[in-house]
Amino acid sequence: MVERRKPIWVKDAIENVMKYKKHGDIELISLDDCDGRFLAEPLVADHDVPPFDRSPYDGFALRAKDTKNASRENPLTFKVIDEIGAGQVSPFKVGNMEAIRIMTGAQIPKGADCVMMLELTKEEKGSEGTSISIKRSLNEGDNISFQGEDTKKGSPLINRGAAINPGIKALLATFGYSKVKVSSSPFIGIIATGSELLNPDEDLVPGKIRNSNGYMIESQILRVGARYKRYGSISDNIDKLTEMIKQAIDECDVLITTGGVSVGDYDYLPEIYRRLGANLLFNKIAMRPGSVTSCAEKDGKLLFGLSGNPSACYIGFELFVRPYIRYWLRSEQPFLRIISGTLKNDFPKPNPFSRFVRGKIVYENGQVFVEPVGLDKSGVVTSLAWADCLIILPGGTRGYMKGDHVELFLLDDQQGSDEPWVEAKFSKL
Template sequence: MMERRQPIPVEEAIKKVHQYEKHGKVEWVPLKDSLGRFIAEDILADHDVPAFDRSPYDGFALRAEDTKEASSEHPVEFEVIDHIGAGMVSEETIGPFQAIRIMTGAKIPDGANVVIMIELTKTFEKDGTSYMSLKRPLKSGDNISRQGEEVLKGNVMVKKGTSVTPGVTALLATFGYAVVPVVKKPVIGIISTGTELLQVSDAMEDGKIRNSNLSMVYAQVLEAGAEPLDLGGVSDDFDKSYHAVKEALSKVDILITTGGVSVGDFDFLPAIYEKLGAEVLFNKVAMRPGSVTTVAAMPNGQLLFGLSGNPAACFVGFELFVKPIIYKWYFKEKPFPAFAEAKLTHDFPKANPFTRFVRAAFQFTGSQLSVTPTGLDKSSAVTSIAEANCFIVLPGGTRGFQAGDQVRVLLFQLEGGGSTCWMTN
């Protein structure tokens, strides 16, 4: 019964999983529904920006040559022959000593080659006609935003694999993407194993606990932008579990199970992988929590993530192994989270025989990142996942750490990690 397992280093485990990267197909969604999705094709500028020569100020458009003689002593007067706001196009052509009043963003009228800001002019009426005068010579081309000076038509504006943020939607709108090519979401099935599990809506029962991993992993899948599929629970029964897993595989891109991967007497996942003909990539990782995390691959490359039934280990297992695979599905260039150093605010006296992932919260003191474990006392063990926004990563083979020590932190909520494993960044 006491199966011997060979633990492998975290980094090696991550790399093994990433040999089975897959990418999603494209689908088109309305721009309004694209927030948080991932771009499936390079987004091109469909026009120059600006699309036409335009005024960067509220002012007057005119011919620079008419201002040659202007000075404080000898203001030059211009007849104001039109008045246009952004979006309007004047039908007039500016002739000698004529000007058109123009608002920010409006197209430079024909005949004009310069704009003067409204604050530098004086306006007045004479015989029912509007006039403007100015006191300085102007240089042709001044105060004109030139067509294409920011972007040329055909430029790549948003790269494939970029996640759609509000700022990205502004680009998509500018370039006419009323529907957006995004990567189809992978369907990620979740099977909960364990006789001890009650439904969330169940009353408490002796010896049992409510299934919190399902809701947590479901939310982690959503947060990673994928499509969770709750495939229900299976009890600690081999045949039922085997059939549930087998059936699930036909419905999903990736399958997650929670529980059942330990070496306990009722942990059937290892035997299920064997019967399915799946290759077990690893079934023990040199880390805490989550050492029993198991990942297997079907002959067609479909991944089965066997996460621990322990909630903290389950959470870590998802963030380390599943989330980057989802981001890779989306062509994300850097699918791994930001990895930084931080100053430890409290002692962490536990020794670390293996790489330890400590649930923690980071904060800034000036420009210095500091980090506090969220599970320092027993009463907060339950809430430590809820309060954590990063992991402190303590190397295996180290003794305790003290307040003030520099430690490495995996900022799993932040982008900015590498293109391969975060540990090697």
């Protein structure tokens, strides 16, 4: 039986999903194994960086007041009283017309208040020791990296929920985190539905297609920081599909099904939701592609029903599943980040629903431009390989033209946003 569905706004669908948001457990793992994981607690500096005044160059530490009269016409000579490398501390105090040779990273010795770079000195060795001559004056503090100038003790550095990249890993090492608290990654179950689906190693036959959605979703799950469990593809048999969904709900934190969410005779998910006693959150959204995206809740777990069309499936995951997972990982910015760009092509197609068009960002003369890639059809898969953004085209207009300013969702971004996108509600639902 064909059912009539009432679409809801994208923002409302996201809010319905996020009503069930929750944080995952916390794991303590080795610094060696933390790459790509997500911080469960904010990273705060437990000491000043640098922890002492140090030299950023190889050179000579001396007193600025002793250099006051130095010039090309009046070079000044300083006695070198010691030499220190990184990790060493001189026992001597720099006095009048004295200098200590210092290597990059070494602590500034007592008495010194500036550093003359090595290449600006002339060194001479004699029977009474080593001396240097200089031909320019310095000010107090010149060429010194001061204690705490990078960061002060107690300063917040990285928010919880941040993906650990090489820079964050360096900070963790700097502040002594041999063990790191990270959020546990949720397990996402994946079931692809449809009697037409073949495995990638099977030969094509008339009326059949290979299951690309399952593998695509797996990659999206990994990119967002979660893990997946593959339940394979199921033919259009409502009893078998119901049993597999029951099993997946028990074994996973979230379930994604692809296909079976439309309104045809073989689209069984609405009936399965009823059999399971699941609470239907929505089953139609004012968007293209992916208007038939659905979501239900069962015992606190979410069941996402994504379209069987690849592009619609892809976009449904990014808009609705991604923020739920990122919040699970304690991100304070779980939504897709938005930037502005300028269209390089006409997009005259009118639509009452907002469109999310696969796009490619182009940088020209310091400005952001964007152009659609591939065919703008929900069943198209090839354009996804080239897309690095989604062009947001709010509904209720006569279309968009080259030169129009548009908003873009960034697909490979890890920074995210703390607010979901809000469509301009021009059309009537």
